[in-house]
Amino acid sequence: MRVKFWQKTLAALLVVGVLPIAFVNAVSIQGTRDRLTELGVTNIRERAVSTANAIDSYLQGPLGDVVLVSKLPAVIAYAQNVNDPDLRRAAREVLAAASARSVNYESIAIVSIDGTISAASITTDEGTNVRFRDYFLNARAGLSYISDPSYSVITNKPALFFSAPIATTSGLVVGVARMRANLSGIWDLVEADSGSVGVGSHGFLVDDYGIRLAVSETKGHRAQAESLIYKPIAAIDPEVAKKLAADKRFGQKTPDQLVLDPLPPLKDAIDRQADSATLAYNSGSAEQRAVAARMHTKPWTYTLAVPLATYTSSADDSTVSVALAAAVGILLAAIVSLLLTRSIVGPLRRLAGQAQLMSSGTVDIETAAFEDVKGDDVTHEVATAFDRLGNALRYYAATRGEAPAGDLR
Structure with missing residues (x-):
């Protein structure tokens, strides 16, 4: 397929002008985006x-509090004798006081060695057996423990459980101190990050x-x-x-x-x-x-x-702007190439057409002229050359092949 002159001109304008600018901007924008x-x-x-x-x-806060509770004399005394009502009353008082330290503390309790809650800051918790819970098993083994959020068997709501062993002075574990805390403290911290570092x-x-x-x-x-x-x-x-x-x-x-x-x-x-x-x-x-x-x-x-996009939106906007600018540049290059080639090719085609008519004998060689074709400097030079050629042909025709005068060369 023959490539037209205006297409060549358009390609030249794109290669020399539009594409380098678009490439440089694209590289710059990608660097900015990175x-x-x-x-x-x-x-x-x-x-x-x-x-x-x-x-x-x-x-660490609730864990420290439950460890502290596990070391209170009233708690240790009651854990060794869970059937004593006076010791239970004293234990409930210290448990209630400890539970009041934070609004996130729902309940603090003493769990007997068999896994039954025997005294608690909320008396309705008492009597519940939690021997299957990880927090009880770990604390009974002598470890302070923080559970994963689990549904409470008492409230049937998600909660965190903190536990610590209750031990005598000899180190014998006689029970477990257990705290049930709601998740508000953790949720507050996580929720605070909503929109914290950008939309x-x-x-x-x-x-x-x-x-x-x-x-x-x-x-x-x-x-x-x-x-x-x-x-x-x-x-x-x-x-x-x-x-x-x-x-x-x-x-x-x-x-x-x-x-x-x-x-x-x-x-x-x-x-x-x-x-x-x-x-x-x-x-x-x-x-x-x-x-x-x-x-x-x-x-x-x-x-x-x-x-x-929260961080790269400005670069993304620039990408759109560059794409639009490139599209406008391509459109302008197409318009310029069409106008430019039309101003050159049109007159040249007319010159070629007249030359074709003259060579075929359709136009009388004595009356044929090219200089009346308007165009740019190049077109004018071509028209002048064709006129000189016409003059030479007319001379040869008139003299039957003798050399033309100097002004016809």
């Missing part, structure tokens, strides 16, 4: 680590099994909190599921009834036990950048995520 992303990830990491540390610090930023806390314990979306929607948490990021191992079911972690639900909300990059970071990890994933149609920070008090991972 720097904005890097800056955004730095901000996300600082905030994620800060919130993870804040949750760590928060957990659309949100945080969520998962345990070492990848089950969501807190999400910033509960902000202003605490009534729907139970439908937003307890969503695993990956399928739960069958053996782990049995353990969680035995602990009644989810109340009346079993692990297989939980709604799976997969997030493979985070699951990989948890499996690697990385102190922090940068994640990239899609949520709906929005690309996300996130940083997962591992906690120390519990093997939990706090993740803060932000839509990438």
Whole structure:
């Protein structure tokens, strides 16, 4: 296929003018976008680590309080003799005083060595057997313990449980001090990250099994909190599921009834036990950048995520502007090439047409003229050359081949 002159002109204008500018701008915008992303990830990491540390610090408070309770003389005395009403009364008083230290403390209790709550700051808790709970089993073994959020068998609501062994001076464990705390303290910290590092930023806390314990979306929607948490990021191992079911972690639900909300990059970071990890994933149609920070008090991972467009929107807007400018440049180049080639090619075609007519004998050689064709300097020179050629032909025709005069050459 023959390439037309105007197409060649357009290609030249694009190669020399539009394309280099578009390329330089595209490279510059991508560089800006990368720097904005890097800056955004730095901000996300600082905030994620800060919130993870804040949750760590928060957990130490209730744990320290329950350890303190376990060492109180009234508590130790009662744990050794749970049938003494006077000792029970004294124990209830110190338990109630300890429970009043924070609005997040729902109940503090003494659990006898057989797993039965024998005295509590809320007397309705008494008589409940919790021997199957991890917090009881670990404390009875001599360890201070913080549970994962679990449904309380008493309130049937999610709660955190803190426990510590009650031991005699000889080190014999005679009972367990147990605290039930609501999740408001943790939820407050996670919810505070909603929009903290940009529009659309949100945080969520998962345990070492990848089950969501807190999400910033509960902000202003605490009534729907139970439908937003307890969503695993990956399928739960069958053996782990049995353990969680035995602990009644989810109340009346079993692990297989939980709604799976997969997030493979985070699951990989948890499996690697990385102190922090940068994640990239899609949520709906929005690309996300996130940083997962591992906690120390519990093997939990706090993740803060932000839509990438929050940081790169200015560069993205520039991309649109450059694309529009390139489109306008291409349009202008096309117009210029058409106008330019028309001013050159049109007159040349007319000259060629007249020359064709003259060569075919359609036009009398004696009357044929080219200089009346208007055009630019090049066209004028071509027309003059054709006129000189016509004069030479007329001379040859008149003289039957004698050399033309000098002014006809």
